[in-house]
Amino acid sequence: MVSKPAPDATRRSEKSRRAIYAAALSLVAEVGYPKTTVEGIAARAGVGKQTIYRWWSSKADVLLEAFLDLAEQTAREAGHDTAGYEAARQGTAGPGTPGDETAADQTAGIPDTGDLAADLKAVLRATVDELLDPRFDAPARALTAEGVVNEQLGRVFVSRLLEPQLQLYVARLRSAQEAGQVRRDVDPRIALELFVSPLAQRWLQHTGPITYDYTDTLVDYALYGLAPR
């Protein structure tokens, strides 16, 4: 049997963990990924470097979990009724929700009210809110920028943060296919990019304003096509 830590020790650990996450996110937002170090995170969090290495093996690991935690927090704040939307929100960008701690939200997926357009619009509106939230925007940009030039890091963050969220759209589109609302011959993994990627590009490259109207329009165009019916 492994003895459980005393409540005080657990509280202290939890407090350190939160301080480390906050330090990691603010530091990467300020100085970028290459200049972020475990030493710098430790100093800002007011813990010893060894405390970090006890729990994580690298700065990439700390940042990965810090983003998972940030997304979980935002989801909690947004309330239970939108848990599904929140779990799926931000499938557009670099880092985001899922992971062990948010397994419940992930299983919940994107709500299925039977109205595909309405469900997608609600998730994308929640994503717009998150992209415009400075707590998310600055660290997510720093990490995404690094992933653009550092393919290995980019692939790790995509597979652990972004792709699990995109899979929520895949699941919702599959259920829409079963309901006859999406053509059977459509590949859901490509189809989701028609509304997710434009939002991601506007956010990342500053190519246009990000609004609810905009994401609603993307969903309508994607579902019903540009050609006359």
Added chain:
Amino acid sequence: MVSKPAPDATRRSEKSRRAIYAAALSLVAEVGYPKTTVEGIAARAGVGKQTIYRWWSSKADVLLEAFLDLAEQTAREAGHDTAGYEAARQGTAGPGTPGDETAADQTAGIPDTGDLAADLKAVLRATVDELLDPRFDAPARALTAEGVVNEQLGRVFVSRLLEPQLQLYVARLRSAQEAGQVRRDVDPRIALELFVSPLAQRWLQHTGPITYDYTDTLVDYALYGLAPR
């Protein structure tokens, strides 16, 4: 009257200009935008710093023109018959074609054979080729990554390089609207993002393979919609 430079001087200038472009592109690909300096470009090009400052006011200016020149070159290699495609190719990514020197290509725009799907597929296939070309890929990634975290620089490059290319799609979609192939109530500036942005995101974030099949599929989905007809 301004006296023209002697032919030899013009040749020397042209040679320096080409050396400076090549140095700027290779340097930014290797060390990233922040560490690229006018001094570094000059040293690699084998010219004096003052030669660069005589023609450009900053490293951003040099890089901007180096990208315009790179795109022009690629277009020339691809031959005259595809000039329009080449002018529009790479509307997906950071830097690209247009500018004063390529005004002719730009006016040409995306060919209009009357078959919108075929025309868009041809342009996007040419874009796939460019994104997979290491001459373009490495410097474009470095610059795009910087634009993600440096909004001011990002906006300059978008407005001078990316947006003029996106406007070629706007023009082609407008002509398709006049021909009754695209719904009148569709906003072309948003519509183009349904096939341009997914390719850009796959390229930038390594979220999936980039192939002709993929871009063909994007065009089909965008034009005819995901919902059954």
